[in-house]
Amino acid sequence: MSDFENTGILSISDLVLPTNEQLEKGVAITECIQRIPCNPCVDSCPVHAISMKDINALPVVDYDACIACGRCVGVCPGLAIFVVKVQGDQALITLPYEFLPRPQKGESVSVLDRAGKTMGKGKIIRVKQQGRTSIITVSVEKKYAMDVRNIRV
Ligand code: SF4
Ligand code: SF4
Known part of the structure; x- marks a missing residue:
């Protein structure tokens, strides 16, 4: 049962979870559960893997179609x-990051869960800049694949 309305923090039970095979291939996970008029994620996807019934609906990712290119990560205004x-x-987590200083490739950083709790350390694998948003890929222990969603430099 979701406690999102009270805490503002998503839990795994709010999400459609990919299978282990889909996670090994790599998938985008939209952690967006508020019905607001927004859809840049849909337009950004080169393989049309994200769909919405209407502009206020929640985005749905076709995990089999997703090629894990990461384009949608930087266009989402809700991060x-x-x-x-x-x-x-290991699990490679690609996430949007808008704080300074930006992490550098190879740097060790703290990795955080959705509530901001430190889960341990991760290594920065890739940093890309998309406007003012950094698209960070961090490597963490596989067991944290569905938990780590932020970093602290
Ligand atoms: S990661 Fe790439 S392929 Fe997957 S949903 Fe996002 S834009 Fe589409
Ligand atoms: S761009 Fe982000 S906030 Fe907007 S519908 Fe897509 S996932 Fe939700």
Whole structure:
């Protein structure tokens, strides 16, 4: 049962979870559960993997169609899209980040869950700039694939 209305923090039970196979391929996960008129994620996807019934509906990702390119991550005004890819005993989490200083590739950073709780350390694998948003890929222990959603430099 979601406690989002009280806490403003999503839990895993609010999401449509990808399978292990889909996580190994890499998928975008839209953690967007408020019905607001917004759809840049839909337009950004080169393979039309994100759909919405109407402009106020919630986005739905076709996890099989998603090629984990990450384009949708930087266009979401709610910073609510993450790409997760499991690789061996690690999970690569691609997330939007708008604080300064920006992390550098190879840097060790604290990794946080949705509530801002520190889960441990992660290593920055990639940093891309998209306007004022940095698109960060951080490597964490595989067991945190569905938990880590932020970093602290
Ligand atoms: S990661 Fe790329 S392919 Fe997947 S939903 Fe986002 S834009 Fe589409
Ligand atoms: S762009 Fe972000 S906030 Fe807007 S519908 Fe897509 S996931 Fe939700």
